[in-house]
């Protein structure tokens with residue numbers, strides 16, 4: 637499953653410890669240091685220069701934002717929330733919590749079809765994708781942004797696997813962000829990038845994430861979140877700030893996953909599985925052209941838990957999702973059994 641197993645980096649744990657005396661309420665908006673660190677990270681790692689720190693908002697992990705964004709935006713019955721066909725289930729859950737209707741959108745044509753049925757108020761993108769590892773390129777993202785804007789929809793792009801790209805060199809070029817000027821056209825109106833440190837920094841237990849983009853939208857979310865108590869604890873804000881300033885631990889973690897991925901790829905090939913997409917992110921999207929339950933059972937008989945692709949929508953029903961999140965020793969043991 638997709639839960640990290642390697643230690644939390646010492647530089648991050650130390651920042652948490654150093655901030656443990658926290659008698660006062662933390663800032664819902666995030667400390668200025670944190671918001672500046674997010675803007676610097678976007679410039680350094682994601683090709684997004686000049687992000688306004690006012691357009692940054694820490695979140696208690698990103699799952700809560702995914703689940704509550706439609707509600708926080710005031711969506712409700714009659715509104716449509718679009719998400720990818722094969723997707724992390726929380727996009728659908730969030731639409732339903734708000735009383736809105738989830739619809740599947742992977743392309744501009746899909747979006748136009750959905751818009752003919754009702755007002756699409758929110759479009760979720762997820763690149764790199766969980767579970768498929770597919771990456772949207774600049775042109776695909778830009779086209780979806782343009783189409784969503786023409787319908788007045790907010791575009792929220794869940795990018796939590798962006799640092800885990802397997803393309804080419806050891807220091808890969810960044811996976812495009814929705815805030816990239818080539819995607820946004822230099823105008824962040826209606827755009828929100830959602831990012832989490834759970835995966836890149838082994839911080840899932842800290843609940844450390846943020847959203848960034850359109851400062852007007854962020855301010856609206858801030859007003860609601862303040863009153864709803866959706867506040868990131870002060871020591872976690874300090875840990876998040878330290879993690880964003882340190883690229884070394886992210887590279888080290890990427891290399892750990894890269895070598896596990898190579899072992900698993902080789903063993904899956906030997907066992908007759910084909911890998912689709914999986915260009916980035918924490919998963920291998922594997923198929924043997926059989927129902928996912930059969931593949932799950934085959935792995936289970938060998939003591940290995942994988943997720944059936946059907947968890948992520950009917951279109952995933954002939955795949956399984958295998959996470960890279962096991963120790964080197966467990967990965968080697970699993971590969972040897974196949």
Ligand SMILES: Cc1ncc(COP(=O)(O)O)c(C=O)c1O
Nearest residue numbers: 697698699724766794832834845
């Ligand atoms: C696509 C996607 N979005 C969001 C999350 C939530 O991560 P977290 O709540 O740990 O930030 C996950 C976790 O698996 C995910 O795969």
